[in-house]
Amino acid sequence: MNKINTPPKIYTVSELNREAALALGEHFLMIWVEGEISNLSAPSSGHLYFSLKDAGAQVRCALFKNQQRGLRCKPANGMQVLLRAEVSLYEPRGDYQLIVERMEAAGDGVLRRAFDALRLKLSEEGLFDASRKKPLPRLPQAIGIITSATGAAIRDILSVLKRRFPAIPVIVYPAAVQGANAKFEVAQAIQSANRHGACDILILARGGGSLEDLQAFNEEIVARAIAASGIPIISGIGHETDVTIADFAADLRAATPTAAAEHATPDQQQWLHGFMQLEKRLEQVLQRKLIRTRQSLDWLDKRLAQQHPGQRLRRNAERLEALQRRLIQSMLKKQQHQKHRLAAQSARLAQFNPAIRILSQQQRQHYLSQRLERAMQHQLEQSRLRLANTGQTLHAVSPLATLQRGYALVTEVENGNLVRSVQQLAVGDRIQTRVADGQFVSEIVEL
Helix, strand or coil, X not given: CCCCCCCCCCCCHHHHHHXXXXXXXXXXXXXEEEEEEEEEECCCCCCEEEEEECCCCEEEEEECHHHCCCCCCCCCCCCEEEEEEEEEEECXXXXXXXXXXXXXXXXXXXXXXXXXXXXXXXXXXXXXXXHHCCCCCCCCCCEEEEECCCCHHHHHHHHHHHHHCCCCCEEEEECCCCCCCHHHHXXXXXXXXXXXXXXXXXXXXXXXXXXXXXXHHHCHXXXXXXXXXXXXXXXXXXXXXXXXXXXXXXXEECCCHHHHHHHHCCCHHHHHHHHHHHHHHHHHHHHHXXXXXXXXXXXXXXXXXXXXXHHHHHHHHHHHHHHHHHHHHHHHHHHHHHHHHHHHHHHHHHHCCCHHHHHHHHHHHHHHHHHHHHHHHHHHHHHHHHHHHHHHHHHHCCHHHHHHCCCCEEEECCCCCECCCHHHCCCCCEEEEEECCEEEEEECCCC
């Protein structure tokens, strides 16, 4: 069998560069590369172009404008950096280059990897779980601040606390926030605040800086001290873009130290406004209650006036007068009736005029007249006696009768209240005493 020679595949330059670009992209994906920046160029487009080199080689790099917002360092020639980049090939020229997604100072790279490893470890332990977060007090009794006693952060925090709610006491637990011993001092300050129990919220803060400057707040000892704290902790470390392990462990993460101070305190003006609203509502409730009480008092005053002995005496006196008038009218009516009857009898007598019968009838008439007069006098006397007895009974229940028996009515001069007990009086009070024939005023000198 004759061997058929397969002709070799002939690439165009474009095809070759395209295949090379695909091979690089599939093999390397996203990689980390460390080196020194050189030949840095910043055209008007806003993109950055430079070479990354070491002692033996160099590679071209491109950092596009939209990737520069999260940079933690400003690129410069001679800077040692750690790049996270995609390996690419610029096909029109066949240039091999790195498309940079992230840039850090070379020293920060080690710290960043340690940061990621510790964050993953503590997260898997559940140290950052939301269920562990403690609620912040609505109105703290005292605020503790853990930071450098000489840094700008403490001045900013105190300024905000003074502006928002100056009445809340502040306790400062000074601690180094940078350096080899900083992590131990911060952890000890947290433990010390918990032992003292003088505050019910803590602010852990420092100003901005590089990843290395913030390293104390990326240490495991600090994260575990925060998680073990019985006092809620607000972290306000660095600038808004800075994130530390302490932020994940804290009960609340604030973007800056001043923001942490704002989270820790209520707004005094809002509280004052709330108090004013409550005061207004309380005044309205009290006003309505006062109106109802006054109405009830007026009603009771009217009822008391109706039950007053003077009112009852007047009503009984009026009734007595009415009975007396009815009695007199009844007696006069009866007398008139008797007179009419007498006249009728006289007329009948006049019709029968025998002398003896006349005399007898005259005598009988005289006798009957006397009986009638005596009966009328007797009945009138009985009515007078009943009237007198009724008056005496009425007089017996009158306070004035009580005074006639030697008793007295004592009232307070100031308000007219009847004195029923010495508990109502005090030395120096003036009282009015009413007896049967007058009244006099006294002053209490001894009880």
